[in-house]
Amino acid sequence: MAVYAAGTAAAGPRETNEKPAEEIEVKFPASPQAENLIPFIVSATTDNQFMIDGESLNVSGNGVLRFTLVIVSPSGARNVSYEGMNCSTGERRLYAFGRPDGTWSKARNDQWTRIAENTLNRHHAALFTEYFCPVGVTLRDADDARRALRYGGHSSTMQR
Secondary structure, three states, X not given: OEEOOOOOOOEOOOOXXXXXXXXXXXOOOOOOOHHHEEXXXXXXXXXXXXXXXXXXXXXXXXXXXXXXXXXXXXXOOEEEEEEEEEOOOOXXXXXXXXXXXXXXXXOOOOOOEEOEEOOOOHHHHHHHHHHHOOOXXXXXXXXXXXXXXXXXOOHHHOOO
């Protein structure tokens, strides 16, 4: 299993004791609407559909990218979560789960965790390495993130 860290495609555990920058209070976005969902490819081996709510994308001043993730299984089961990704530390954070009525349920465990390349959570690794945090790239704003999703990856990861 590969664990990602800033500036490398794959690295071992972080060697510093640095803590992520303090975050401002997170405000949950509106419930995702179908017309705002941007699909992205995770792997040819999954039948799930993965989408980011383009309206929820936000790049904060401290470099944390926040987004609503929607996963739909082949049977129609739908999981909605509001998450954060810190490209400089190679970590992600789960803020809340979406409820069917459009409200949010705050996550019980909302700690930062390393992004790992594994079968279960491959979508986080794909978002990190291919869309939001390719090596040496810093997203400027939410439009930059939306472009990466719409074009099938960040321009720095594409063959020219």
